[in-house]
Amino acid sequence: xxxxxxEVKLANGHRSHLxxxxxxxxxxxxxxxxxxxxSNNGHYCGVTPTKLPNxxxxxxLDAVERIVNGRGVET
Numbered sequence: 482x483x484x485x486x487x488e489v490k491l492a493n494g495h496r497s498h499l500x501x502x503x504x505x506x507x508x509x510x511x512x513x514x515x516x517x518x519x520s521n522n523g524h525y526c527g528v529t530p531t532k533l534p535n536x537x538x539x540x541x542l543d544a545v546e547r548i549v550n551g552r553g554v555e556t
Contacts, residue, residue, distance in 0.1 A: 496542060499542055499545055500539070507545060507549055508549065517539075
């Protein structure tokens with residue numbers, strides 16, 4: 482969904498994180514590419530996920546939206 486400013490919004494405001502599969506769809510890459518980069522570098526495109534107790538990864542939505550909108554990740 483695009484906002485009035487033309488930026489892509491990935492969620493409706495109720496969520497703060499994405500799954501790896503949702504991140505992959507948003508960035509048009511395979512989930513395996515994200516897993517490999519995170520395994521090798523500890524992050525994907527500068528975004529570090531939170532590892533959940535169920536071993537899944539939760540990717541911060543605000544950082545992902547900055548990547549999708551071409552603004553990069555703040556360090």
